[in-house]
Amino acid sequence: MSILEQIYAKAKSNPQRVAFPEAENEKMMQAAYETGKEGLVIPILVGDGTEIKALCRERGYEEEVFDIIDMKEESYRAELIAAYVSLPGTLLKERAVGRRMESPLYYAMVMQAVGAVDVTFAGIDNTTGDVLIAGQTIIGLKPGISTISSIGLCDIPGFEGSEGSLLAVGDSAVCTNPTAEQLADIAVSACETVKSLLDWEPRCAMISYSTLGSGQGELIDKVVEALHIAKEKRPDLKIDGEFQLDAAIKPEVAAKKVLRESDVAGKANILIWPDLNVGNTSVKLIQTFGHANAYGPMLQGFNKVVCDCSRGAPVSEIKGNIVISAVRAAGSK
Known part of the structure; x- marks a missing residue:
């Protein structure tokens, strides 16, 4: 059994909740769908719920494979903001968090910070710099670590x-x-x-x-x-x-x-x-x-697992990195 096969087996035995803030991207949606359909992760698509559902139908994906988080749903957004600002050591206030959550990337990371998801996976529509800054702002660094x-x-x-x-x-x-x-x-x-x-x-x-x-x-x-x-x-x-x-x-x-x-x-x-x-x-x-x-690169130093994939990566490579990220999240609990 190859190392990737071993990692896939680990993922399947304990699927983690992975948030995809670039849910409308074709490659990202396909990778999320395939890993979810194969029971490797629980894929959570974050964005415009109506648009995501329309794209699922257009691309022939079974909607029930995904959990779809509609960023326009005000009550859940308010719930997330309240949970985030109550976390110990949080520096951002409600208004500052709310402004950042206009971005699906920050919305997903707030979900991760409060424990609603285990991994945030991005990198095709967002630059590495975008992912690093969002991770440092919302997720923060591990105690004793100051370097991503x-x-x-x-x-x-x-x-x-x-x-x-x-x-x-x-x-x-x-x-x-x-x-x-x-x-x-x-x-x-x-x-x-x-x-x-x-x-x-x-x-x-x-x-x-x-x-x-x-x-x-x-x-x-x-x-x-x-x-x-x-x-x-x-x-x-x-x-x-x-x-x-x-x-x-x-x-x-x-x-x-x-x-x-x-x-x-x-x-x-x-x-x-x-x-x-x-x-x-x-x-x-x-x-x-x-x-x-x-395999990789895998970002490290954050309080929780954040993944930045290569913009030019094929779906097969994206899938491998999703699964690796999920296994890391399970192993770090």
Whole structure:
């Protein structure tokens, strides 16, 4: 059974409520319909109820597969606003929340914040920036985390690592040149994401061009500082470094280069890149020359699961990311 098949099986055993604020988009509606029809999620379409129902009929979808939330329904809107402003730590007042809820994206996230849905899934009609700002405003960040980042999951044919052919990598999509503090946040968030999605024991390696002081320079210093911060924040997590890539994932190389005890060296299942130049290039190398399937990017750092998919993604990829997001939400409860 492939990793995606395992994730699909998890989703089917515990379907989560996924809000689609881009409900009228043809690809998004098709992906929502197929995941709902297959029993993988409970799809909740947010927008103009009349228009959504008309599009369902026009496109040949069974309306009963969806829960349709009509944003014009005043009593439910008022109920959501009241529930949101009563949440502890909420800074927005009723009028400010109401203004933002004119947007389906913000409406869906308010539903998520109050527990009416488990995931908000967007990204075709909204930019990544739109999704990030809405998530930070309405959902907020996890305690102790101040950085939104991403993680991907690579299934690499021929790779024999500590989790078989699978390797989690981040950040390859969001943080361009993270500070040491941001890099530490990325590592901590990655451990939490992997734990909720895959039930792995996270073993997280901070990647550099140096292994334990074999090189010198400010690029290495940043990674070393990030490691210290991450360990101070979460001493319970197995995060180690700085390691070169081979020392992180190959036991025979770690035996030669890492001459101290390490729970991570040679058996890392998560790699944290030092910046986006390394991350983006590495993922493309893995895909191009390693013929890997790469799933994601999965946003992380929010209080709840928010997903931003690629605008050019085909329906099959959108479905995979919907299911991954749902399993993460179930695992984080």
